Amino acid sequence: MGNSLFQLRRALAGEIGMSKDLDDLSTALFNGELPAMWRRMTSQTEKMLPAWMAWFERRHKQYHQWAEFGEPKVMWMSGLQIPETFIAALVQSTCRAKGWPLDRSTVYTQVTPYKSEADVTEKPKEGCYVTGLYLEGASWNDQTLMLRTQDPKILVVELPILHIIPIEGSKLKLTNTFRTPVYVTQARRNAMGVGLIFEADIATTIHPSHWVLQGVALCLNIDQ
Incomplete structure (x- = not known):
């Protein structure tokens, strides 16, 4: 980013020729869009440049800390370059510690009452806490800790902190839950399945088919 901006300043000053990449960079900056040469180096996103810069700064801060x-x-999952590898590493480390077969292990999730990282005092004994997930197609009931019908004109709500817990697949028996797909962006996934990270278990007393018809999903990277 620094090098491309430096080269653009030189091109605008007439010190070097204006290439197509630099011209595209200039146009994108003028329109408040994420330049294509930067987009190639970052994870999937549909954000405009101002929102992306705020996301980039927070991401840099998390990696530094x-x-x-x-x-x-609490891991801010939206700031990870490839979030699915973090889930895989979590399962692998737990299997190694407990002697579980890796190919027979999976994860399940629980939505916690914690609304922000400030509410969490310590790491969980098993698994990890993650934040930065946005619920689309439904809303969240803070009292019952379950899915509820979407409020009018509110298309996306932030989910409270999610607890991801590795477990042996044979021991996983869930009831009253909806297997909610978690995507990188609101574009969801393409025909090749790119964009899907994992499926979260979200509590509900309504039949899962209702939420499927509502198009309920979780996204890490919303437009704003």
Whole structure:
């Protein structure tokens, strides 16, 4: 980013020729869009440039604190380059510690009452806490900790902190839950399945077919 901006300043000053990439960069910055040459280096996103810059700064801060002070007690999942590898590493480390067969292990999730990272005092004994998930197609009931019907004109709501817990597949028996797909962006996934991270178990007393028809999903990266 720094090099491309430096080269653009030189091109605008007439010190070097204006290439197509630099011209596209200039146009994107003028229109408040994420430049294509930057988009190629980042994870999937549909954000415009101002929202993306705020996301980029927060992402840089999380990686820096992770490197300096160790894994955070709540992982901001939206800031990970490839979130699915974090889930895979979580399962692998748990299997190694408990002697479980990796090919027979999976994860399940529980939505916690915690609304923000400030509410969490320590890491969970098993699994991890993640934040940055947005619920689309439904809303969330803070009292019952279950899905509820979407409020009028409110298309997306932020889900409270989610607890991801590795478990042996044979021991997983869930009731009154909806297997909610978790996508990187609101574009969801393409025909090749790219964009789907995992499926979260969200509590509900309504039949799952209702939420399927409502198009309920979780997204890490919304437009704003």
